[in-house]
Amino acid sequence: MTTECDCRPVNDETPPLPHPPSPRERFYRRERRSVPAARAFAREALRDWGAHGRADDVLLCVSELATNALVHGVPPGRGFLLRLVPYGADGGVRVEVHDSGEGVPAQPRQDVREPGEGGRGLLLVSELADKWGVGERCPGKIVWCEFEGPDQG
Template sequence: MTTERDHRHVNKETQPPSPRERLYRRERRSVPAARAFAREALDAWGMRERADDVVLCVSELATNALVHGVPPGRGFLLRLLPYGDGVRVEVHDSGDGVPAVPRTDVREPGEGGRGLLLVSELADKWGVAERNPGKTVWCELGGAYFPPHRRAPVT
């Protein structure tokens, strides 16, 4: 089960898109649900240019929260905050500990251990803010916004 707050704005011409957030339980199905929620928000905002990058960052941050940050019986909060031509992704969890800075020399086989490395490569910037309880892991990706009435530049 998820809880959502959709902060819609009144006038799309004069107001920037409003942030969206959703609370997810500590369940495996929360990660695909978070990806779908992010894609829906980006589509509604007209942020199509880097949508795949944003959705991948959401997936990695949500997965890290579930695997490393969310204590049993708790959940995590995903917030999407549009700014200028980009979007800030925040994942809040109440777990202890702060993620380690990703190593770029990881060459071991397997699927794990590369989430924050991917985020650091895709995002313009990322970081961790300690909270009580827990932390917020965030990233920002610019250049995501192409309004529906404008064309992408020709390359």
């Protein structure tokens, strides 16, 4: 014998309970087109979650972390994993880039003055994100950053 449950609202004043957004992740190969693809993936996730408050900052950091992974953290023949995790009731987002490369990213330098490109990625991440860091992974590392929701930041 089975029991059925009616999950409809009791009356018009009782809205259905929202489902919390699920983390999203996608693997990218070591190729140039992976950076815009990662950014588009993140844009879609943020849109689906309704996390619009700091979307531009999140997307820029996704681009920077993905670029750093491709340039410094992904050995030939490998790739990186982008993981986006919603947290908190206020729309916070955690961005993680998992790679299998050795080494740890250098602390951002405030005095980057060279006219060429490069050297500013983690500096941008450290300025835009509320927190960032590096975690261990075997093999490799996880470079992450977090953005509080609009009510916290």
